[in-house]
Amino acid sequence: MSIPAWPEDVPTHPLLVVDYQLLKKRDAGEIEKLWEAATKLGFWYLKDHEVDELAQKVFDLGAEVMALPLEEKMKYEQGDEGNSFGYKKAGGNAVAASGEPDTIEFLNVAKDDALAWPNVVRRAPPGTSYPEPALERMESTIQPFVRKSLAVNNTIMDILNDKLGLKKGRLLEFHTDEEFSASEARIIRNPPMSNTQKIAIGSHTDFGSLSFLHNRQGGLQVLPPGSETWQYVKPIANHAVCNVGDSLSIFSGGILRSNLHRVIPPPSTQANNVRWSLVFFSRPGDSSVLRALAAESDIIAEAVALSKEGEDVKKFDTGPTAEEWFARRIKNQRIANRKGPETWMASRGTERVQVA
Numbered sequence: 088m089s090i091p092a093w094p095e096d097v098p099t100h101p102l103l104v105v106d107y108q109l110l111k112k113r114d115a116g117e118i119e120k121l122w123e124a125a126t127k128l129g130f131w132y133l134k135d136h137e138v139d140e141l142a143q144k145v146f147d148l149g150a151e152v153m154a155l156p157l158e159e160k161m162k163y164e165q166g167d168e169g170n171s172f173g174y175k176k177a178g179g180n181a182v183a184a185s186g187e188p189d190t191i192e193f194l195n196v197a198k199d200d201a202l203a204w205p206n207v208v209r210r211a212p213p214g215t216s217y218p219e220p221a222l223e224r225m226e227s228t229i230q231p232f233v234r235k236s237l238a239v240n241n242t243i244m245d246i247l248n249d250k251l252g253l254k255k256g257r258l259l260e261f262h263t264d265e266e267f268s269a270s271e272a273r274i275i276r277n278p279p280m281s282n283t284q285k286i287a288i289g290s291h292t293d294f295g296s297l298s299f300l301h302n303r304q305g306g307l308q309v310l311p312p313g314s315e316t317w318q319y320v321k322p323i324a325n326h327a328v329c330n331v332g333d334s335l336s337i338f339s340g341g342i343l344r345s346n347l348h349r350v351i352p353p354p355s356t357q358a359n360n361v362r363w364s365l366v367f368f369s370r371p372g373d374s375s376v377l378r379a380l381a382a383e384s385d386i387i388a389e390a391v392a393l394s395k396e397g398e399d400v401k402k403f404d405t406g407p408t409a410e411e412w413f414a415r416r417i418k419n420q421r422i423a424n425r426k427g428p429e430t431w432m433a434s435r436g437t438e439r440v441q442v443a
């Protein structure tokens with residue numbers, strides 16, 4: 088697929104570039120760069136991450152899945168009960184309090200199903216679990232993609248853990264392969280759009296701990312701290328985009344930043360193409376209670392104490408488990424569950440600013 092060049096006249100927000108190979112070696116300078124990115128904006132580019140080839144294979148399988156008739160894809164629909172795994176049609180979620188529908192379709196494959204394959208543990212058995220092309224390539228493509236993505240996110244989490252002053256491996260205890268979680272791979276398709284301002288995915292913070300995103304076209308935008316203007320994140324070849332989600336922000340008492348972002352069509356003539364993106368979301372095990380680990384780290388305790396002076400301390404002592412947190416957010420995004428603007432509000436996470 089050839090994509091028109093990035094238009095140079097659109098404003099973009101620069102991200103720090105972090106080198107995964109250096110992180111693996113625990114290079115001190117690279118760790119500082121990651122820390123700056125994770126605490127100030129919560130987004131960074133990751134290069135040399137070893138997942139490009141597998142990501143391409145997942146994109147290819149995503150194209151096959153999305154080419155199936157809608158009726159076939161709907162057999163694998165995620166449902167209205169707050170389960171994320173499975174297919175979601177375009178228009179299935181709201182993008183704002185107004186109830187305006189989204190324009191993307193996606194397929195979510197549970198990390199638990201990918202790792203347990205040939206058993207299907209989170210969805211009903213084959214025939215109703217995932218579309219055929221995904222089942223066919225679960226072993227050759229999806230499972231290795233999930234394993235590699237977990238390795239990348241776990242490496243980053245281990246480094247952030249130590250910088251937060253937590254005991255070795257603490258954050259990883261919340262993110263084991265074994266415990267069921269909402270961790271998943273998501274293949275996203277947005278159709279060509281004549282209106283380049285049409286919102287594809289509404290303003291949100293990510294639900295989980297770390298997101299590892301592959302995209303070729305623009306359209307992802309961040310609302311940088313202190314800014315009122317959405318800014319594009321420019322796609323760079325072979326560079327993934329990583330970001331912190333709500334769970335790590337809560338565990339860290341807000342030290343790690345879960346930043347607002349959204350997706351609109353790619354700018355300019357890029358919008359004439361289908362937009363594909365692929366994300367692996369690492370999320371805490373279902374039983375994890377989402378609250379700041381203030382009793383386990385001096386700097387987290389300090390961050391929570393400081394935030395008490397502000398209005399939103401409850402944000403760091405939310406009380407629910409990860410399972411409840413995700414189910415609430417997913418369920419209340421669904422148009423089928425919408426009662427009014429309050430349904431959208433009930434889908435919100437740690438967002439400080441509510442952007443309609």
Ligand SMILES: O=C(O)CCC(=O)C(=O)O
Pocket residue numbers: 273275288293300302306307348349350364365366
């Ligand atoms: O498609 C993208 O660029 C970002 C997707 C995203 O933010 C999400 O699925 O949470």
Ligand SMILES: [Fe+2]
Pocket residue numbers: 291292293348
């Ligand atoms: Fe997101």
